[in-house]
Amino acid sequence: MKDKLIIGGFCFILGFFFLYSLIDSDTLVSFSERRTMATLPKLEVSSIPTGKYFEKMNEYLTDQFPFRNQLRRSKALFVNSVYQKNISHDAYRIGNEIYQLEPTVNEKSVTYFTNKLNEVADTHFKNKKVFYAIIPDKNYYVEVSSFPKMDYPFLYQTVREGLNKNFEEIDLRPTLNLDSYYRTDLHWRQEQLEEVVSLLQNKLQLEKTSFPRKQESYFPFYGAYYSKSSGSVTADTIQYLFSGTIENTEVYNYEKKRMESVYEKENLKNIDSYDIFLSGATPILILNNEESSSDRELILFRDSFSSSLAPLLLDNYQKITMIDLRYFSSKMLSEVEEIDFSKTNQDILFLYSVPIINQSFTLK
Amino acid sequence: MVFSSIPFLYYFLPIVLLSYFVVPKKFKNSILLISSLFFYFYGEPKFILVLLFSCVFSYLFGKWIDKCQVPWKKKSLLVLSLCINFGILFYFKYYNFFVSNINHLFPDTLPFLSIVMPIGISFFTFQSASYLIDIYRKEVKPATSIFTYSTYLSLFPQLIAGPIVRYQTISKELETRESKTSDISNEIRRFVLGLSKKVMIADMLGIFSKELASLSSNTVIGFWLKAISDSLQLYFDFSGYSDMAIGLGLIFGFHFLENFNYPFIANSITDFWRRWHISLSSWFRDYIYIPLGGNRVSKFRHYRNILIVWMTTGLWHGASWNFVLWGLYFAFFLILEKKVLLKFLKNHQVFSHAYTIFLVLISFVIFNQTDLSLLGETLKGMFGFSKIAFCNKETLFYLKDSIILLGIALLFSTPILRRGKDYLTKWKRGELLVGTLEVILTLLLLLLSTAFLIDESFQPFLYFRF
Numbered sequence: 001m002k003d004k005l006i007i008g009g010f011c012f013i014l015g016f017f018f019l020y021s022l023i024d025s026d027t028l029v030s031f032s033e034r035r036t037m038a039t040l041p042k043l044e045v046s047s048i049p050t051g052k053y054f055e056k057m058n059e060y061l062t063d064q065f066p067f068r069n070q071l072r073r074s075k076a077l078f079v080n081s082v083y084q085k086n087i088s089h090d091a092y093r094i095g096n097e098i099y100q101l102e103p104t105v106n107e108k109s110v111t112y113f114t115n116k117l118n119e120v121a122d123t124h125f126k127n128k129k130v131f132y133a134i135i136p137d138k139n140y141y142v143e144v145s146s147f148p149k150m151d152y153p154f155l156y157q158t159v160r161e162g163l164n165k166n167f168e169e170i171d172l173r174p175t176l177n178l179d180s181y182y183r184t185d186l187h188w189r190q191e192q193l194e195e196v197v198s199l200l201q202n203k204l205q206l207e208k209t210s211f212p213r214k215q216e217s218y219f220p221f222y223g224a225y226y227s228k229s230s231g232s233v234t235a236d237t238i239q240y241l242f243s244g245t246i247e248n249t250e251v252y253n254y255e256k257k258r259m260e261s262v263y264e265k266e267n268l269k270n271i272d273s274y275d276i277f278l279s280g281a282t283p284i285l286i287l288n289n290e291e292s293s294s295d296r297e298l299i300l301f302r303d304s305f306s307s308s309l310a311p312l313l314l315d316n317y318q319k320i321t322m323i324d325l326r327y328f329s330s331k332m333l334s335e336v337e338e339i340d341f342s343k344t345n346q347d348i349l350f351l352y353s354v355p356i357i358n359q360s361f362t363l364k
Numbered sequence: 365m366v367f368s369s370i371p372f373l374y375y376f377l378p379i380v381l382l383s384y385f386v387v388p389k390k391f392k393n394s395i396l397l398i399s400s401l402f403f404y405f406y407g408e409p410k411f412i413l414v415l416l417f418s419c420v421f422s423y424l425f426g427k428w429i430d431k432c433q434v435p436w437k438k439k440s441l442l443v444l445s446l447c448i449n450f451g452i453l454f455y456f457k458y459y460n461f462f463v464s465n466i467n468h469l470f471p472d473t474l475p476f477l478s479i480v481m482p483i484g485i486s487f488f489t490f491q492s493a494s495y496l497i498d499i500y501r502k503e504v505k506p507a508t509s510i511f512t513y514s515t516y517l518s519l520f521p522q523l524i525a526g527p528i529v530r531y532q533t534i535s536k537e538l539e540t541r542e543s544k545t546s547d548i549s550n551e552i553r554r555f556v557l558g559l560s561k562k563v564m565i566a567d568m569l570g571i572f573s574k575e576l577a578s579l580s581s582n583t584v585i586g587f588w589l590k591a592i593s594d595s596l597q598l599y600f601d602f603s604g605y606s607d608m609a610i611g612l613g614l615i616f617g618f619h620f621l622e623n624f625n626y627p628f629i630a631n632s633i634t635d636f637w638r639r640w641h642i643s644l645s646s647w648f649r650d651y652i653y654i655p656l657g658g659n660r661v662s663k664f665r666h667y668r669n670i671l672i673v674w675m676t677t678g679l680w681h682g683a684s685w686n687f688v689l690w691g692l693y694f695a696f697f698l699i700l701e702k703k704v705l706l707k708f709l710k711n712h713q714v715f716s717h718a719y720t721i722f723l724v725l726i727s728f729v730i731f732n733q734t735d736l737s738l739l740g741e742t743l744k745g746m747f748g749f750s751k752i753a754f755c756n757k758e759t760l761f762y763l764k765d766s767i768i769l770l771g772i773a774l775l776f777s778t779p780i781l782r783r784g785k786d787y788l789t790k791w792k793r794g795e796l797l798v799g800t801l802e803v804i805l806t807l808l809l810l811l812l813s814t815a816f817l818i819d820e821s822f823q824p825f826l827y828f829r830f
Contacts, residue, residue, distance in 0.1 A: 002549070002799040002800075002802065002803055003545050003546050003548070003549035003550075004545070004549075005803045006549045006552055006553060006802070006803055006806050006807075007545065007548055007549050007552060009803065009806070009807040010552045010556070010806070010807070010810065011378075011381075013807065013810055013811065014373070014374060014377060014378045014381075015378060017374045017814075018374050018375060018378045021374065048409055049409050049410045050409070050410075051407070051408065051409050051410075054365075054406050054407070054409070057371065058369065058370075058371050061370050061371045061374075061375060062369075062370045062371075062817070062818065065370055065374070065818055068818055071811075071814060071815040071818045071819070072815065072818055072819045074811070074812065074815040075812070075815035075816050075818070075819040076819070078812055078815070079568075082768070083568070083766075083768050083769045083772070084765075084768045085568075085765050085766065085768075085769065086765055087575070087762075087765045087766075103580050103758055104578075104580035146757060146760065146761045146764065147761065148580075148757060148758040148761050150580075230819050
């Protein structure tokens with residue numbers, strides 16, 4: 001009886017998944033894994049001897065395996081409950097929150113970062129006062145004593161000492177806490193940035209404005225770390241804030257040569273829903289607030305964190321130019337007609353998060 | 365193709381099993397041959413020619429050696445066939461290593477070649493060699509046909525990572541064999557257990573080892589934990605593969621010999637090598653050590669024989685000096701044990717286990733470090749001769765996260781559970797309980813292993829590179 005049950009059960013499991021996979025339709029995109037899934041590779045004679053065809057076939061069969069999400073969750077459940085492991089795919093789970101483990105300061109990267117900022121400032125903002133702010137990653141605020149954090153004081157000090165004298169620091173650390181960040185993503189939550197905006201207004205000597213209270217939300221937002229948890233935590237909700245200024249502002253996308261909205265709601269359905277904020281990864285954006293009573297402009301060198309912050313500064317500026325040096329070389333900036341660094345009514349702010357500073361070699 | 369992959373488990377295996385058990389007996393070997401060649405072709409398309417050449421070449425030379433009645437001609441044929449077999453292995457596996465050493469002594473003498481080593485070449489070359497030598501020694505008759513021999517050499521359960529199955533072990537079963545229901549059930553359990561050992565323990569230990577290797581600052585405890593984790597990973601990876609191979613073999617009616625027998629409970633290095641990669645150590649014993657004279661020679665020649673065997677055992681594992689050092693390390697302790705230690709170890713059980721575990725851990729540090737300069741750093745770190753902390757918060761963080769995994773791995777590396785099962789099955793109720801648990805656990809482990817395979821990125825077996 002035992003033998004028959006084992007043979008029968010084994011054959012049933014193998015046969016069930018085999019047959020189910022034949023009749024099941026393919027999944028093109030996995031939102032929970034934030035990626036497109038492999039599709040059936042085309043059979044080309046040249047790809048067989050090299051083994052590429054079979055490699056792609058492996059990816060396809062594994063990606064399109066029936067009940068993929070449920071199986072991944074089962075694995076996570078087993079590893080969490082039996083092995084009592086909280087680390088999965090280099091990410092650490094505390095309750096319902098996921099943190100990327102990055103305990104080492106990459107000194108070479110930090111030095112590269114400061115050199116790059118000095119180079120940009122020396123080229124375009126000689127003798128001008130420029131501000132910089134470091135956005136701490138959420139690991140900074142974890143209070144679990146055993147959690148391995150990077151040496152933040154060392155990182156801050158290395159940046160401070162590496163930058164030229166015309167850089168003035170704005171320390172954002174007191175304005176944020178764990179609730180300021182998504183549970184499944186590295187980014188901060190727009191609706192939690194009131195103190196950040198207030199501090200920036202204070203340091204940049206801007207008029208204090210009221211923080212937008214009108215908001216809309218979207219669920220589920222599968223953050224960058226969600227897939228690392230294999231679905232063992234719940235998805236986040238994105239909230240995005242509205243004001244008259246935000247609704248009336250037009251955004252010029254330099255790469256696509258077209259006007260866009262501050263929030264592109266269609267992007268909520270992208271693999272990364274965070275793309276709702278200023279269309280996600282883009283080299284140069286110019287936010288024009290035609291109805292502004294101010295004539296000031298902001299030049300913002302930034303990473304993705306600023307996509308959700310910049311709309312909240314619109315009341316203070318007639319124009320915000322956002323430059324992402326990961327996608328646009330600093331050496332080419334003088335050739336962009338839409339950008340003029342010679343004006344005197346400009347505030348210059350370099351706003352970068354710790355993950356970018358620690359892996360800054362992408363800055364061009 | 366690897367056993368621990370979705371394409372193998374849920375596409376290749378069901379089709380092969382169905383075809384094999386549906387066709388009449390006379391076609392069963394054809395099904396195995398076709399599926400084995402496809403299995404190899406799927407993973408290494410262009411190197412299928414190397415495998416086919418080895419099949420045809422060894423089969424023909426086997427026939428000629430058998431037919432030849434003139435001793436010197438017979439010997440010449442054997443030497444020639446072995447030279448060509450090992451020549452191919454040398455070209456793919458050792459040529460660039462050889463060139464780098466020659467060029468080190470005489471700069472720019474020989475050019476490096478862009479060579480990719482065919483998977484499993486060390487295994488099927490050694491199987492071919494044993495086949496030819498056994499025919500020469502008249503210990504086995506040549507295969508009845510090229511198809512029978514090719515089925516043996518390419519048999520997918522043992523093709524790419526062993527165990528090294530000699531032709532004489534399965535020659536009768538290649539002609540006629542039966543698959544009994546109880547055998548199939550036992551071997552399905554063996555196969556699933558092997559799969560679980562690979563994906564649920566070895567691969568997880570691999571992740572732990574990587575975490576320890578990337579600590580922002582090394583610690584003494586971190587080095588030791590990594591040595592333990594690496595050793596256990598290698599054991600579960602390779603013994604898991606052997607379990608799958610032996611299990612699959614028996615499903616098709618082939619009885620392969622055991623390859624592991626709880627090596628971590630060994631009480632000496634001599635005992636360890638009777639329990640670790642048994643098919644390889646017995647191959648070297650039967651085809652190198654004994655022909656050289658074994659221990660029935662002068663002391664000097666006996667020690668020389670041990671050194672030769674272990675240097676080549678080391679080299680078999682890889683074209684790098686650390687593998688040679690690894691082999692010589694074992695040779696040193698085997699000689700030491702033969703000369704003075706064995707009696708002492710037999711009378712001091714606790715010490716003998718601690719001694720063996722300690723030496724085996726160090727051996728795998730040597731095994732895993734192909735850069736000899738880094739090997740020195742690691743050993744210095746392990747013994748506190750580097751200026752590093754004994755332990756730190758980060759090491760403890762990773763240890764805490766994997767401590768249960770380590771505990772489970774340590775438990776399964778001993779026969780405690782098997783002895784518990786044997787104890788329970790002495791009673792009828794115990795037998796019923798064990799039987800029920802076996803059914804549930806086999807099926808549950810198959811599903812869980814599938815879940816692990818889906819979630820983890822592709823992780824090849826460690827023994828593939830040999």
